[in-house]
Amino acid sequence: MVRSVAERAYLPTRNLLEEIGDMMILTGRTISSALRPPYPYGGEFVSQFLFALRLCWFPLLISTVCICYAAPGLQAANFLTIFGALDRLGGFFVLGAVREIGPSVTAIVVAGVAGTAITADLGARKVREELDALQVLGVDPVKNLVVPRFLALMVVTGLFDIYALLFGIFGGIIAELVNSQPLGPFWNTLFANASTTDLWGSVLKTTIYGAIIAIVCCYKGMSASGGAEGVGRAVNEAVVLAFTAIFSFDYVFTQTLLATHPQILVIK
Amino acid sequence: MAVTEPGKPPHEGEEEFPFHSGEIRPSSSPDAIEFVDVHKSFGRNHVLRGLNMALPEDQISMILGPSGTGKSVCIKHIVGLLYPDEGDVIVHGHSIPSLRDADLFDLRKKFGVLFQDGALFGSMNLYDNVAFPLRQHTEKGEEEIAEIVNLRLSEVGLSAANEKMPNELSGGMRKRAGFARALVLEPDIVLFDEPDSGLDPVRTALLCELIKEVHAENGGCYVVITHDIMSARRVAEHISVLWKGRIVESGPAEELFASENPFVRQFLSGESAGPLGME
Ligand SMILES: Nc1ncnc2c1ncn2[C@@H]1O[C@H](COP(=O)(O)OP(=O)(O)OP(=O)(O)O)[C@@H](O)[C@H]1O
Ligand SMILES: [Mg+2]
Numbered sequence: 321m322v323r324s325v326a327e328r329a330y331l332p333t334r335n336l337l338e339e340i341g342d343m344m345i346l347t348g349r350t351i352s353s354a355l356r357p358p359y360p361y362g363g364e365f366v367s368q369f370l371f372a373l374r375l376c377w378f379p380l381l382i383s384t385v386c387i388c389y390a391a392p393g394l395q396a397a398n399f400l401t402i403f404g405a406l407d408r409l410g411g412f413f414v415l416g417a418v419r420e421i422g423p424s425v426t427a428i429v430v431a432g433v434a435g436t437a438i439t440a441d442l443g444a445r446k447v448r449e450e451l452d453a454l455q456v457l458g459v460d461p462v463k464n465l466v467v468p469r470f471l472a473l474m475v476v477t478g479l480f481d482i483y484a485l486l487f488g489i490f491g492g493i494i495a496e497l498v499n500s501q502p503l504g505p506f507w508n509t510l511f512a513n514a515s516t517t518d519l520w521g522s523v524l525k526t527t528i529y530g531a532i533i534a535i536v537c538c539y540k541g542m543s544a545s546g547g548a549e550g551v552g553r554a555v556n557e558a559v560v561l562a563f564t565a566i567f568s569f570d571y572v573f574t575q576t577l578l579a580t581h582p583q584i585l586v587i588k
Numbered sequence: 589m590a591v592t593e594p595g596k597p598p599h600e601g602e603e604e605f606p607f608h609s610g611e612i613r614p615s616s617s618p619d620a621i622e623f624v625d626v627h628k629s630f631g632r633n634h635v636l637r638g639l640n641m642a643l644p645e646d647q648i649s650m651i652l653g654p655s656g657t658g659k660s661v662c663i664k665h666i667v668g669l670l671y672p673d674e675g676d677v678i679v680h681g682h683s684i685p686s687l688r689d690a691d692l693f694d695l696r697k698k699f700g701v702l703f704q705d706g707a708l709f710g711s712m713n714l715y716d717n718v719a720f721p722l723r724q725h726t727e728k729g730e731e732e733i734a735e736i737v738n739l740r741l742s743e744v745g746l747s748a749a750n751e752k753m754p755n756e757l758s759g760g761m762r763k764r765a766g767f768a769r770a771l772v773l774e775p776d777i778v779l780f781d782e783p784d785s786g787l788d789p790v791r792t793a794l795l796c797e798l799i800k801e802v803h804a805e806n807g808g809c810y811v812v813i814t815h816d817i818m819s820a821r822r823v824a825e826h827i828s829v830l831w832k833g834r835i836v837e838s839g840p841a842e843e844l845f846a847s848e849n850p851f852v853r854q855f856l857s858g859e860s861a862g863p864l865g866m867e
Contacts, residue, residue: 448705448707449705450707450709450710453701453703456667456699456701457696457725
């Protein structure tokens with residue numbers, strides 16, 4: 321009994337660790353083959369970039385406006401009203417929207433929309449043996465398929481972060497207006513608390529999110545097996561793993577950023 | 589005869605292999621591809637279990653065996669898509685598992701491979717699929733490429749489907765397109781995984797003729813996996829019978845068709861009575 325429980329826990333744990341190791345190796349190979357010539361991935365990079373842009377812009381717009389209006393907007397405004405401190409909402413937006421919600425929503429949308437599309441596409445190619453055929457024809461799938469997706473998702477996620485911040489703040493403005501507040505204090509506290517560290521921290525974080533999403537989704541796609549069902553399973557696992565990895569990384573990143581830039585802890 | 593009596597297995601403690609004499613009858617050509625004691629498992633599934641197989645140069649070899657014994661896995665070992673857990677795979681004197689990536693990519697230019705499901709690139713039409721190896725590996729101009737591609741496509745009866753995307757084709761058509769793609773580079777080593785499955789009897793016969801013709805023209809080591817005994821009788825010069833991840837017997841085709849080994853006899857005549865059941 322004890323033994324079988326141990327076995328049941330041991331195997332999945334070992335598989336997970338193996339997968340994480342494989343993904344690390346894939347990351348290393350991706351970076352090194354991105355840098356080493358030749359560079360045949362330009363066209364694929366552009367098409368993946370546009371693909372992600374086209375798929376994500378609208379869901380991201382709706383998501384950021386709505387969640388920033390609802391979460392830090394309505395909820396926090398409600399809370400701040402108790403203290404008659406609704407003018408502080410702008411400052412809270414820096415903490416909530418710029419540092420956390422913007423990047424997280426961006427990552428969720430990119431992983432859920434573009435990441436799953438990548439896993440499904442690569443997974444379908446894998447189970448149809450297209451990837452094998454490519455390799456036999458002397459085409460390195462890492463260089464020609466993973467690298468462009470990796471770069472495209474990094475750039476797209478970083479850019480989308482700024483886009484998400486803008487629309488997030490727009491959500492905050494709606495919240496202010498709904499509470500019939502003047503916008504002056506909102507902007508005041510927003511810019512008093514915002515620093516360049518916040519901005520580059522946010523963009524850097526999401527760029528790395530993009531890298532994580534690309535690696536997890538490409539890995540899961542390229543290791544899919546077992547026909548159409550296997551592709552479905554791969555997509556599902558990719559999303560779960562990508563979210564887990566993103567939010568774990570968020571914790572590490574936030575902790576590090578706060579420790580190395582203590583000035584952003586001070587609320588003005 | 590080389591048949592081992594049941595109860596006296598050829599290898600110690602391996603009662604599972606009563607019919608595996610493992611006999612490799614000498615062939616007239618040197619070996620192009622060799623499997624040396626190859627073991628391969630996927631998790632608990634032990635697929636290749638000490639496979640020793642030699643495929644001769646300049647002949648059409650066929651690998652026959654029940655479904656699920658690891659024939660496709662063999663092909664993937666030859667081109668270095670899978671690595672053996674133990675043992676060695678040698679192609680033209682190079683040990684595939686120990687080649688560096690760059691050398692492996694070089695060596696792969698010698699291969700033409702037809703995968704079991706055709707493995708056409710879904711994002712390209714038929715023409716581009718067949719032209720892909722030429723664009724990848726040669727400096728040929730588009731005109732020359734068009735000439736070669738159209739010739740290959742007409743050989744397999746697909747000239748009219750030039751512009752079609754793979755998902756608009758039937759299974760048999762995809763097979764034939766994959767066949768054309770495998771041959772465009774006139775490779776030294778050609779590996780066909782069931783080129784005849786999914787084809788009607790007439791097309792199968794024509795495809796067999798085509799394999800023979802192309803081989804007569806180009807030479808090289810052709811390896812064909814098939815379930816079709818008729819095809820084997822038509823084109824095979826060398827036959828390897830694979831079962832449970834090992835060779836039962838291999839050698840020149842005529843000798844195998846005359847073999848006394850009960851498994852080989854059952855398999856090559858397609859009877860239901862014999863050592864092989866549904867399990
Ligand atoms: N990538 C893989 N991962 C896990 N198991 C695999 C993989 N490839 C093959 N197998 C297993 O190896 C065994 C042999 O498969 P293979 O495809 O070589 O059979 P086959 O002899 O080609 O059969 P068929 O004639 O039906 O094509 C099967 O049990 C299969 O499940
Ligand atoms: Mg097979």
